[in-house]
Amino acid sequence: xxxxxxxxxxxxxxxxxxxxxxxxxxxxxxxxxxxxxxxxxxxxxxxxxxxxxxxxxxxxxxxxxxxxxxxxxxxxxx
Numbered sequence: 001x002x003x004x005x006x007x008x009x010x011x012x013x014x015x016x017x018x019x020x021x022x023x024x025x026x027x028x029x030x031x032x033x034x035x036x037x038x039x040x041x042x043x044x045x046x047x048x049x050x051x052x053x054x055x056x057x058x059x060x061x062x063x064x065x066x067x068x069x070x071x072x073x074x075x076x077x078x
Contacts, residue, residue, distance in 0.1 A: 027071050 018040065022033050029036055059067065 022036055
């Protein structure tokens with residue numbers, strides 16, 4: 001029973017880490033957690049893909065700033 005408990009504990013910790021990562025990118029993702037998680041778990045990052053995140057390329061600084069400002073303009077905490 002101890003090995004099952006440890007495996008269950010590790011699975012829960014991994015699930016929590018995935019959830020925290022999803023929350024960090026949730027504003028950029030237009031998918032529910034279950035679909036995002038399935039995509040992450042099945043598609044390992046190819047070696048040598050610096051500058052690539054998923055199917056997106058790294059944005060030039062000007063475009064990244066414009067995108068960030070667009071995200072922040074839609075943010076209304078209250």
